[in-house]
Amino acid sequence: MNDKEIIARRIAQEILPGSLVNLGIGLPTMVAQYVDQAASVFFQSENGVIGVGGFPEGMENPSLTDAGGSFIGVLPGAAAFDSAFSFGLIRGGHLDMTILGGLQVDEQGHLANWIIPGKMVPGMGGAMDLVTGAKRVIVAMTHNAKGKAKVVASLAFPMTADRRVDLIVTEKAVIQPTKNGLLLKELGPGCTLEEVISLTDATLIIPDDLPHMQI
Amino acid sequence: MKHPLSVTEAIALIPDGSTIMIGGFMGVGSPLNLIKELVRQGKKSLCVIANDTAQKGMAIGLLIDAHSVNKVIVSHIGTNPETQRQMIAGELEVELSPQGTLAERVRAGGYGLGGVLTPTGVNTLAADGKQLIEVDGQSFLLERPLKADFALIKAQQSDYFGNLRYRLTAQNFNPLMAMAAEHVIVEVEEMLPVGCIPPDDVHTPGVLVDMIVKSEAKA
Numbered sequence: 001m002n003d004k005e006i007i008a009r010r011i012a013q014e015i016l017p018g019s020l021v022n023l024g025i026g027l028p029t030m031v032a033q034y035v036d037q038a039a040s041v042f043f044q045s046e047n048g049v050i051g052v053g054g055f056p057e058g059m060e061n062p063s064l065t066d067a068g069g070s071f072i073g074v075l076p077g078a079a080a081f082d083s084a085f086s087f088g089l090i091r092g093g094h095l096d097m098t099i100l101g102g103l104q105v106d107e108q109g110h111l112a113n114w115i116i117p118g119k120m121v122p123g124m125g126g127a128m129d130l131v132t133g134a135k136r137v138i139v140a141m142t143h144n145a146k147g148k149a150k151v152v153a154s155l156a157f158p159m160t161a162d163r164r165v166d167l168i169v170t171e172k173a174v175i176q177p178t179k180n181g182l183l184l185k186e187l188g189p190g191c192t193l194e195e196v197i198s199l200t201d202a203t204l205i206i207p208d209d210l211p212h213m214q215i
Numbered sequence: 216m217k218h219p220l221s222v223t224e225a226i227a228l229i230p231d232g233s234t235i236m237i238g239g240f241m242g243v244g245s246p247l248n249l250i251k252e253l254v255r256q257g258k259k260s261l262c263v264i265a266n267d268t269a270q271k272g273m274a275i276g277l278l279i280d281a282h283s284v285n286k287v288i289v290s291h292i293g294t295n296p297e298t299q300r301q302m303i304a305g306e307l308e309v310e311l312s313p314q315g316t317l318a319e320r321v322r323a324g325g326y327g328l329g330g331v332l333t334p335t336g337v338n339t340l341a342a343d344g345k346q347l348i349e350v351d352g353q354s355f356l357l358e359r360p361l362k363a364d365f366a367l368i369k370a371q372q373s374d375y376f377g378n379l380r381y382r383l384t385a386q387n388f389n390p391l392m393a394m395a396a397e398h399v400i401v402e403v404e405e406m407l408p409v410g411c412i413p414p415d416d417v418h419t420p421g422v423l424v425d426m427i428v429k430s431e432a433k434a
Contacts, residue, residue, distance in 0.1 A: 046314065047240040048384045062243065063371070064387035069241035069294070080383045082390050083240075083266070084322045087315025091335065114338070121302070122293025124341065129315035132335045162338035
């Protein structure tokens with residue numbers, strides 16, 4: 001199982017039946033593959049649809065894409081709407097969960113994922129609204145990038161929102177940001193505590209009971 | 216009754232230097248024929264308000280490639296390296312607005328509001344230069360309304376009154392922009408007789424639409 005699959009499978013376990021969930025582009029989109037179909041989860045794409053599901057091979061509709069511009073399918077019972085309504089869902093407390101990628105998360109649980117000043121300026125798109133408004137924010141990211149830790153004491157890049165994210169899931173660990181700091185909840189498959197500590201540039205709160213991810 | 220104009224006639228009405236809103240999300244729901252005609256007629260110094268600049272060589276990206284634009288107000292430019300290049304080279308001013316905020320600013324412009332208060336962006340770079348307002352103990356940014364000289368939008372169907380029906384995720388910013396511009400030009404896939412779009416299905420009432428252009432090809 002590769003790193004991304006570990007992350008996607010673990011996050012899928014966090015999704016409650018019947019909830020409304022927004023998946024970011026890339027790794028977060030993979031999560032949908034591992035969610036039980038019977039759970040009747042509603043996936044939103046912020047460009048204006050609830051009910052994303054199934055790949056429309058051979059039935060691509062040029063007027064039906066996700067926020068990354070990829071063709072999508074929708075399930076019976078789907079609904080389409082304009083951008084103000086879509087972000088009303090997000091900001092107004094109607095979105096149960098958002099799953100986003102990250103560049104860094106710090107000890108306060110702040111996420112940076114929209115700009116590397118002077119290097120990469122993609123813009124925030126919907127990320128600021130999603131992190132501000134969703135009831136639960138889960139960050140899906142690899143534990144390190146080019147040998148550098150992504151869970152850090154303080155952010156090197158501008159933060160996405162002044163809100164503590166609810167969970168960080170990497171291939172090495174599940175970490176829950178709390179008001180007292182970053183609580184290590186689980187270790188990745190085959191990972192040791194020493195390995196996670198050495199690959200993390202932030203102080204972790206280590207509980208007595210530290211299970212491995214069950215995936 | 217509004218009879219469809221040619222794309223050439225409609226775009227000829229737009230002066231250089233205009234502020235134009237363009238519907239669409241990564242090109243989906245963008246009026247592609249209107250955009251191509253802006254380029255063909257060599258428009259200059261436009262200010263474009265849109266969700267994104269699509270990709271190089273595609274939809275709004277064509278206007279960026281042609282250097283028709285001085286300023287964009289958008290939520291995202293990550294998919295268009297040319298926009299980023301022109302921004303870094305100082306050829307193009309880019310104002311980034313969070314996507315939900317951008318939608319609300321356009322809505323506020325069209326609905327006659329003095330702005331909107333949003334929690335999005337508080338204590339981030341997006342708050343720079345903006346007024347922070349506290350309501351019942353919670354902090355909000357005052358985001359100003361956006362208006363335009365022209366809105367270039369795309370709909371699936373129009374009748375001869377200009378009543379519009381959008382389709383699926385091609386709706387996005389189009390109905391908001393139809394309210395927020397002095398002149399509204401819509402590109403449509405299909406023209407229908409008046410009455411063929413039931414009142415409950417009209418997304419944008421025809422009174423808001425000034426000019427209709429029929430798509431030349433399925434876009």
